[in-house]
Amino acid sequence: MSYLVTEGFDQDIDIHSHRYFLKALTYTSGEVYISANPDGTGSMNVGDRFRIWNILNHRTFTFDASEKCYKQPPKQMPPLNVTHLFVKDGFNNFTLHFDNPCFDNHVSGGRMYVVVKNITEPGPKPFLDLPWDYKAAGMTFGEAALTMTSYFDHEYPLLSSSIKEPESFNKTIITFQNKVSEDLAYTSHDGYDYAAAGGLKMGGFVRAAAHGYATYHNECQACGQAIHIDHANSYQTRYYHLQPDWLVISNPAQSREVAAGQVIGKVGATGNVRPAGAAGAHLHFMVVQDKNFDGHFDDNIPDGITDPYGWSTADPDPWPLFTFDQNNKEKSGNTSYYLWKYLTADHKIVLHESWNNVVPAGNGARFTFPPQTVSEDVLLRVQVKPPVKTTVTGQKLESVGTIVGAVATDGFDTVIGAFKKWFSLMFDFHKQDISRYTLASLAIYSSTDGASWQKENTTVDWDKKTATVNINHLTDFALMGEKIDVIAPNTEATLEAKLRDPLVEAVYLSPVRLYLSAVDEPAADSLGVDYTLYQVNNQGWNEYLAPLEFTEEKQYKFEFYSVDGDNNKEEIKSLSFTIDNLPLPTPTVLPTETPSPIPTTTLTPTPTTNEVQPAVKVEPSATPTPFSPTATSAPQPTATSTPIVLSQNQELIPSPTPEASPTEKATDKNEGEVLGTEDQSDDSPSITPEPEAQPGINYFYVILGILALLGFLYLGYRWFFSEKETDNIR
Incomplete structure (x- = not known):
C-alpha cells in the first residue's frame, strides 16, 4: 500500500518551508516507509x-540533508522507517516539511511516497490479561509480563504431543523476539511459566485471563491439577500445576462460567514440577486455538498451540512454517498474534538534537x-x-526487577555508537523490596551480550531510593545486588517403622510413617522454609503438610525437596524402601537322638610271674559295614555321638586325628601281635581288646533309628565274644 506525497518540486518561497498534508492515513500492521518508489525503495x-x-500524537522526526548551510551538497535521504510515528488502528494526520534552514528562500524536493510494507493478516482483538494480580506485587503489566521463567519455543513447541523435535534442535529455543538461545528454558515448551519473580508464589491466587467457561482436568499426569477456559472466540487458555484445593470447579463432567480476573485456583506443584528449569511451584500458562472450529481443542494439539506474545520481528516465524503428519492428516504450526490487552514496555521514541529528552524505560528506570x-x-x-542471575568477580548477583535494554539508530537501521555528551540512567527502587539484598552490593551493571556483566560507577541515594549512573553508551542495564540468603534449605526424612528382618535393610512391616523436617540456613538471616514438596513413585508432586503413612505392600521411591522464602531451591533428595508383611520362614531343626548306654566289660588282671608268657595274637573281629544309601560308606556313630544340625551353606570340618603317645603300645601290622615299648618294665602279656570303629557323625538322620x-546289635556281639576270649586267656 502506497500514498504519493509529491512528484517533486523546486521553487522559491517566503517562509523557508514547503509543506504537504496527508490526512486520515489508517495503519493496522506492517512497517511504514518514506521512499522515492512506491515499493518502499x-x-x-x-x-x-x-x-x-x-x-495526532505530536511525534516528529527530522532528517538534515545539508550541513552548515551549503558548505557541502545536500545528501540523498534513504528510505526512512517512520513506523514509530504512527498510531495503530486509528487515523493518522501528517505534515511533511521541506525546510530551508539557511534562509535563502529556496526549497526543492523529489518524488516521494509513503509506503506500508509487510502487512500481516489482521489478528483477533487482544483480550487477555496476566492470570494473577501483578499490581498487588507492585508491578506494571509490562514489567510482570516479562518475568517468565520458561518461554514458548517457536522452533518446535511440541511438549504436549507425541511428536519429537529433531535431535539437533533439542538444546535451543527461539523466543517471540526471534532470539535463539541455549540458556533460556526450555526446548519444546508450548507455553509460559510464571513464578515468584513476577509475584506468583506457592499458594498465590491464579485468576482467569479473560471471561469464559471453565472445566476441570486431571487426566494429564505431567500437567497435574488443571483448569481449561474456553473463551468462546476459538481460543482456550490452560492453567497447569494447581493445588487441589480452591479450584473453581473439580468435576470433569461439568462446566462453569467465570469472569475475567476471577480466582480459579492456587499456584501449586502438582504434576511434573522439578527444581530444574521451571523451578518449584509455578503456573504453566498455555493458549490453544480451535483451528478447525469444531468446538474441540484437544484435536488441535499441537497445531493449534499459539504464543500470546505473537511474533515481534519482520523475519518469518518458524512455527507456522513447520509441517507434520498427524493421524494421517498433514498439519502445520499456528500463526501467533499478540493477544494481551496491554502492551509490554517495548517502545520507540525520537531523541531530538535540541531537546532535553527524558525517556521512561520501565522498572522505575529513566x-x-x-x-x-x-x-x-x-x-x-x-x-x-x-530478570537475570549472574556471578561477577565471585559475587552471586540477582537483578532487582527487570532489565532495561536500549539502542539508538539514525532511522535507517544504523546503530549510533558515539554520543556528543554524557547522559544519565536512573533506577527508582522505592517500590522494590531490597530488604533481602546486602545494601552495600547494590549497583547498576551493564552487558552487551546478556551474559557477561560489568559494574558501572553508581551513585545510590538512600533517602530517595534511587541509583544513578552517568554513561555514554547504550546496551542492557540492570540494578543488581547480592542476596542475603543464597543457601537452599536442608530437608531430612525420618521413617518410623519395624524392620521385617533385622538383617535386611529398608524392608519394613506396615504401617510405615514418614516425617520430613526442613531447616532454612543460615537461620539468623533466613525467611524460613516456604514449602516442601514430595512425590511417590513419580506420581506427581504434592506439598508436604503432615506426616505420611504407607501401608500397601510394594516398593516405594520417595523424592522430596524444599524452597525457602528467598526462592532458594534444594536439590531433590530421595530414599527407597519396601513394605513386606509376609512372615519370615522358620528354619527346621532335626531332634537330637538320645544315645543308649554302652555295656562295660570288666577285665580281670593277670597275676605277674617271672615266667615269660608268650604273646597272644588277637585276631580282629569282623566289623559290620554301616548302612549307607550311597556307594561311599559313612563313619558309624558311637553311642556317645550327638547329631549336628547344619545351616545352609555351612560345611562340616572333620576333627584332626591325635598322634599316639610314647607310652601307648604299638601294633605290628604284619604279625598282629601286641608288643611292648623298650622302656616298659612289665614283661607280662597285656590284653588288648579288639579295636572299635572310630566314632563319627552320621549324615543320614532319616535312618537314625x-x-x-x-x-546295639554290634555292641552285643562284641561283648559276647569278648567274654569268650577272656575265659580262654584265663
Missing part, C-alpha cells in the same frame, strides 16, 4: 532538511539526554527484559 532528494510530524547529546534526530528503542539298632 529508492533514496530521495529532500532539499536541505526534511521533517515529518504526526498531528534515561535523561541533555540537549546536544545527539547531532541529529535519532530513534531510541527501549525494551524491558526478564535303623543305625541305632545296628549299633
